[in-house]
Amino acid sequence: MIVTLLIEQLFNGVQLGVMLFLIATGLTLVLGIMRLLNLAHASFFMLGAYFLATYVSLLDSFVLASALSIASVVAISLVVEIGIFRPLYNRDHLDQVLATFALIMFFDEAAKMAWGTDALFIAIPKALSGQVEISGGNEYPLYRIAVTVMGLVIGVALHLIIHNTRLGMLIRAGANNRSMTEALGVDVRLLYSAVFALGAALAASAGVMTAPIIGVQLGMGEAILIVTFVVIVIGGVGSVRGSLVAALLIGVFDTFSRFLLPMVFGFTAGSALSSMSIYMLMAAILLWRPRGLFPAIG
């Protein structure tokens, strides 16, 4: 019985990890390549979910609504990148933090005006509702499996893009040594826009996939932003591989500590400990490798 519980928890952990990976990748690339600390990244996650709620109510197709939501967020991200971030690239981190923090408030307030303060809930698509049997006769929600598989597919696709295409080569080069890349005649402005839009698309896709599970509400991005920072710090800033490993690590570690710690340390102390477990893990990893698991050079 304990084995089937562990297997189900592993599923849960991987699912959480995959979602964290999708959000963290955009953040780590933007920070690694553009040296821009974009706090408003989590707003793209939230906006993806809100757009989905609207499009689903207008269209019959969940897939089409998802694609439209991601496209809408990409369009917004390009406006933000060109209009607001370009003048900020040469300023210091404090200016960037102030500007992107202001963007969080702007997006929250805009979402409040457009969609109201009540949480929105999106039905799980008919074909993916219901449960499937996993080990030992235990059932697991089909939608969660679909989301995990989808996230892993996106992860593999991202890996292929980064390692087998010209854009991927430029991204790796930009993360490793930005000034050398510029010196070789690469149009950095175009590269920056592409990376920024890619990151926004990944965050929006995470928002789209999670929305039917957790619902859509104001501030849902900020809640996950802190954990996302833990992921990129553990993974090493700028490294996509690092963010994948760290996201899965955090996802599984958080899920397991939520049920194992109360068993070990007792009900009350264990529950309290489990909510800080990932931060203790981060501290331990930073003691061992101060620049994260897979630091990008540069």
Place this chain on the structure above:
Amino acid sequence: MTRSWSGKLRAFCGYLAVLCFTNSTLSIPALAAEPLKIGFITSLTGPISIVGAEQKRGMEIALKHLDGKIGGVPFEVVEADDQTKPDTGVQLVSRMLTRDGVHIFTGLAATNVFMAVMKPIVEANAFLIGAGAGPAAVAGPLCNPNTFIVSWPNDGVAEAVGQYLSQIGTKRLYLIASNYQAGLDNLEGVKRFYKGEIVGQSLPALDVVDYSSEFAQIRAAKPEAVFAFIANLVPFMRQHDQSGLKKQSNLYGGMWLADGASFKAQGDAAIGFVGATHWYPGIMNPQNAKFVADFVAKFSREPTMFAQQQYDAMFLIDSAVRAVGGRVNETEALRAAFKKAEFKSLRGKFRFNHNNFPIQDYYMVRVEKVGDALTHKQVATVFQDRQDSHHQACKMQ
């Protein structure tokens, strides 16, 4: 020199004016030239804003039915949002006591705010008619003759669930509660009356949005029944439905886990949930039929227990103010009138215990789908004339 003198003179005049103004507002309620003011302080923002907003809706229906007069005298409601913060609540109370001349306070959804404002209110010899929070300490050692609770003790519905599960012979129970004081109090409430085995418990943090880890534990523990006290209720209920756990165990909790406020968001996920309550929309009496009909007409959905509690509180105040002929400064007479509780509660019968908490019945109601709409159907009466568990610690007679 001249300028400074005139400045001082102006300041002095201003001070006099304030003094004059303050005095007049303080003395006016007795003259009844100005409307009687009721202070309505509750949590319209913050973590339990859903409760505060629902109290406000109940207040709206009550105001409509009272039609401008409470206990036969003109009145107005001074409303304020305590933001679920105790210090904000205390500031609002002192402002209303001095500036508005408020003598009767109601609302108070949040326990933490309630505990903070109770002292300044009773020390001013004003009255606190609680329509939300029912802290255990106030039912017990801190009970006060000027404090009346129209709603319930905080752990009342949890005790009813525990008692019901014992009555139907449940052997294996799993407990899950958001990790904060109210959650822990509710688990204690269940344990006080549940006789069977507790096969496991989880305390997810208050801000958790994904409960898959907890559901996996429930599945592995194989309970017959699950008791839940989860603040973030809609994601919890929908994910519970998705997890397929309904096939394994029944879900129990306070009725608020699935009621008129969240039926639309929960959809069919709410079906089958069994909640404990002291009132539900289907209770048969003329006042409740009128309340529910007008609420549905205005808000296009069924009212919740929080709206009902605030409505009841307003009609309790109505009965007491009428008994003293609008002379709310006659504290002794007003206190006795509150204690008598001669109003038509939406619950049907209603009376106060010696600790000024209600003596009332508790029911179990199941969420069922009738036509296209979800509704509550009574499945049992768990307690009749139930006094709370803390009243013996109250020395008041």
